[in-house]
Amino acid sequence: MAFLKHNGRTICYRLLGDKDKPLLVLAHPLGMTQGVWDDMLPMLLPRFRVLTWDLPGHGASASWPDKSDKITPEDLAQEAIALAAIADTERFHFVGTSIGGAIGQQLVSQHSDRLLSATLTNTGAVIGTPEAWNTRSANVLELGLRAMAVDIVPRWFGPAACEQQPALVEGWRVIMGRGDDRSYALLCEMLGRVDFREKLGQHRVPLRLIGGSDDVATPPETLQALAQYSGASHPVILEHVGHVPSVECPDKFSQMLLDNLD
Structure with a gap:
């Protein structure tokens, strides 16, 4: 792991692989960490230089500053761009899941010149409703992530993954419970505001x-x-997979990326 100071806050990231290979930037789902990509690295690193990072208040990244009471998709897109600069790369492939997909949509809509391609998984131009996200934000601030993780984490994975990996849900409950409550709550509120329906019509980014x-x-x-x-073309829907394909079917997902990014 390594750390970057960006806008006064410390971001934890990993930059792995040969600097001569094209850069692939990976953005993880809400409540998880950059560890969601670990099982994909053996297949990706022979072909790409890979950059992953922890979102605000997740993993080993610092929480969102107290002086700011809002996180925007542009804030998170700028984190990705700042990290890509460490790799001395102007343009990169991007993969984002869930809230990571919202970051990808921001990059596509506002920074398409930086993208070689974008692969967005388990996301939407609108995700849920503002009321639901604001309720979750309030509950997290009242009850804490450790308590909220009990009900949230089982929704991430399909029955097949839970059956094959009995400890999967409990392991991610522990990880989610260690996150920063306020940062998570602010990200929930951000997702309640996200609406890319009218922002993605004009771009030339290869999008999957x-x-x-x-x-x-x-x-x-x-x-x-x-x-x-x-x-974009019709989405590929993976059978018997829930919200996190990088964890539930890392080999299949990796192969799809390798085939597509060729």
Whole structure:
């Protein structure tokens, strides 16, 4: 791991692989960490230089500053751009899941000149409702992430992954429970404001959408709507996969990326 000071806050990141290979930037889901990509690294590193990072208040990244009471998609897109600068690379491939997909949509809409391609998974131009996200934000601030993780984490994974990996849910409950309550709450509020429906019509970024048949947070129809708004081709829906394909089917997901980014 390494650390970057960006806008007065410390970001934890990893930059792995040969500097002569194209850069692939990976953005993790809300409540998780950059560890979601670990099982994909053996397949990706022979072909790419890989950059991952922890979102505000997640993993080993510092919490969002007290002086600011709002996080925007542009704030997170600028983190990705600042990290890519460490790799001395102007343009990069981007992959983002869930809130990572919202970061990707911001990059596509406002910074398309920086992208070689974007692969967005388990996300949407709109995700849920403002009321639901604001309620979750308030509950996290009242109850804490450790308590909230009990009900949230099981929604991330499909039945197949839970059956094959009995400790999966409990392990990620521990990780989520260690996050910063306030940063998580602010990210929830950000997701309640996200609406890319009118922002993705004019871009030239090669864009691919991937979802899971068992995803209850961003079901296939959410990806299908995003395809219409963004001009992307019909999304690929992975059978028996929930919200986090990098954890549930890392080999299949890695191969899809390698085939697509060729």
